[in-house]
Amino acid sequence: MPHTVQASTPLELITALVDARTRGDIDAAVAFFEPEATLIAQPGMPLKGPEAIRGFFETYVGWRPVFEVSARDIITTGDLALHMSAWTLQGTGADGQAFTLSGRTTDVFRRQPAGHWLVMIDNPWGTALLG
């Protein structure tokens, strides 16, 4: 019952989200986002809400990605957290060609009234959006 995972810390949230999308459990991955969450699929391509985010994960799973994090820092204050990590993704496109992406994410997580954490902003590109 992956849907029922409740992340009790920001680190548990990102760990469980990466685990869900890595094993291709899109329902579980989408369930880690607030209803109004925004995911920056690419610079200039913000996706808002569960259906748009689900569409991104369907593409993502198709890449058969190998996702690795080399550094991480989380600033938690009150019921909000800023999650930053340096990541690399190796994938395979629909054309069969291998590709590599990398970036430094700047995500915003929020603790819900029931106590578990969800993603509100998922921005894998971080300040690279500034050009």
Place this chain on the structure above:
Amino acid sequence: MPHTVQASTPLELITALVDARTRGDIDAAVAFFEPEATLIAQPGMPLKGPEAIRGFFETYVGWRPVFEVSARDIITTGDLALHMSAWTLQGTGADGQAFTLSGRTTDVFRRQPAGHWLVMIDNPWGTALLG
């Protein structure tokens, strides 16, 4: 009455905060932070709460800073916003020596129930915290 400024958007918030600290109005600057807000004064030096943040601004004002932003992006979703900017600060230390700092901030702002925006996380160092 600078204390009464109410920022109705994330951009108004950061503009008013920078204006307040530039003119040395520390009361006004501190008033733009939530009570539980955290400010990363330097990598490894998080300051939490109004008194600690006030102390930082007292130092900051002493630098007689010239603060410039060359690029900015704000991701707003629901009542949360991720603010990113590329900034440069030219200042003068207590020893009279000029110095220059620069970075890419990754800040978290939140709209309050009354409608105005406040800072919850002020991280001028952005993903440079990852090393």
